[in-house]
Amino acid sequence: MTDLVQLTSDNGIAIITINNPPVNALSPGVPEGISEALDQIAQNADVKATVLIGGGRTFVAGADIKEFGKMTSGKSRGPGLLPLLLKIEDSAKPVIVAVHGSAFGGGMELAMAGHYRVALATAQFGQPEVKLGLIPGAAGTQRLPRLAGVAKAVEMCMSGNPVNTDEALKLGIVDRIIEGDLLCGAIAFAREVAGKPAPKTRERNEKLGNPAENALIFSTAREIAAKKQRGLLAPARAIDAVEAATKMAFEEGCKVEQKLFIECLFSEQSKSLIHVFFSEREAAKIPDIPKQTNTIPIHSAAVVGAGTMGGGIAMVLANAGIPVLVKEADQAALDRGLATIRSNYANSVKRGRFPQQVAEERLKRITPTLAYDDFSRVDLVIEAVFEGMALKKEVFQELDRACKPGAILASNTSTLSIDEIASSTSRPEAVIGTHFFSPANVMRLLEIVRGKASSKEVVATCMQLSKTLGKVGVLVGNCRGFVGNRVFGPYRREAQFLIEEGASVEAVDQALSDFGMAMGPLATGDLAGLDVGWRIRKEYRHLEVPGIRQPFVEDRLCELGRYGQKTGAGWYKYDDQRRATPDPAVGKHIRKWVEEAGIVQRQILAAEITDRCLYALVNEGARILEEGFALRASDIDIIYINGYGFPAHRGGPMWYADTVGLKRVYDRICEFHRQQGELWQPAPLLKQLAELGKTFAEFGREQGATA
């Protein structure tokens, strides 16, 4: 037997333990090990039943995702799980699967092939394959509807969201919840069922419903997928596969599932989503900061500023169980901030996200204050005041005076220099940027900005904190706009130039929304508030190079008081519910301003809109990478997916450029350079990779990245 699987016994109960840390993925050797163990058990007359369990922190998190790349390149034939699962199900002695941690993907499929499932209350069950652009590939779409019913199987396979043990018990996925030691409980259960006829999941057809009910389930699911999972292949195929379970025999259904699984596996979407999976984990690794670096325990925190960002950040901390002080300069602002927090929690309760009691507990962790007095007790302060250097420096001087030694002093600035902010304190090593994205309690991204003096301990603590807060932390360097906003600048710049040159507001947004962006760049501006960028541009006006074209239309809209959604008008106009409609007045204004500026408008096609906006982003990304402000191209991808609505199934902007081909991207950028001038100067790294026929991913691997 392989050393990934152990076979032991306890008075007539065989115990198969999978030990493939960290998550017991079904890597080569694991299925073979289980199969050999089953052979030995079949031949041992003393064994009456088998418990299949995972060693370490979890049951089985699925197939080994690293193997999929080998499968598509023909280097591996895949885990071959289907025959193993039939062997388990056909075993003459009952197999009891004992689950703790996660039974995900192939792990869930393995569990469903067992005759019974017992689990700790904290376990999770799911078919998350769609999140990797896949569908279950080892009969998950065929066994799950037989255990949990058609509607739930469709929901789980198309959303990828797991259920907890309680729900799994109600659904019929789990047979018993074990309190105390899982293995002992599972062995006791095994003794109860030993010698009795064991139910085979694939023969249980009673939950497969009737054609009329099923037709409604599938048509509703398809409508939801078309709306909420726009352009995605896997959810649609997952629905097709579950439908097959209701229309044909198990073996035939498995064949359909296999065909659809392979279609998804070879799709660009799946390759991109797998890239995203590994890149997200890679982002947590900082080359010069080892895993064992000391971190500072964060028992309490404070936020300076109770505006939109400050309030949101306070909620994020409170939601993670960290008590937080919220400071404002005057009572009216503090009251307004707290009222918004209360109403956000009330809305979440109304929408059923959590019960009233949870909202109250979270609210209790937020303490309003007008003074810095209590700041001496906190381990972390996050400053979230208006974006102006003078004000930020004033606040940090106060923090330096008020906070205890060892406290982390973080700024939520989205563009200003962390080093300059740190210079206003006597402890620049404690200063760091924690750039949250709006709305802070919703958006997953946390850009962690390393100043030149930020200590490794402070960086490591913030990276760890991002996980505690349920965020994806990405470490970036201290340049203007850091990574996210620096790259976003050229993207939005091109959107505005396109408007000046003749594209309509709606055409620009539509082209990028069709590409898969969560929102078009102009609608995004309206959501964030056009005045934010306007204020920043004014702060940096002295840095503008004379003779270099600057977009001007958005500033003009701001001068008219059109700040976006919050003023009811920006690029679009908005009703009370903040629903956007095109505003003919904007078109009129633009035509007048553009004429005054001597720009001749022309017809612009959707392809030019996407190429100019996205390649501007990629070109700046390449420059950032070369300058070392991002550790890896994949970090830029993660930032764009989690902070800027870039479609995950396209893998992020740098990965997308790789899929288009860097030579093609480079050539197009050269074309824009000729037409548009200096702003389109190709990034040297992009030129170099294009000429070598390489990708950003290959460049990353050469630099030591593993994603």
Ligand code: 3H9
């Ligand atoms: C599938 O099963 C298809 C089937 O239908 C069968 C087809 C034939 N493989 O997330 P973490 C690594 S598709 C390989 O930081 P956590 C991960 O990269 C699969 N590696 O921990 C990381 O490595 P490193 C369906 C995996 O505690 C380390 O483990 N299953 C896999 O925050 C720790 O991971 C899924 O999609 C894997 N399957 O979360 C589940 N899983 O330390 C994917 C993890 O080098 N996994 N790694 O960076 C997860 O959702 C989370 O990892 C889990 C743990 C919730 C399990």
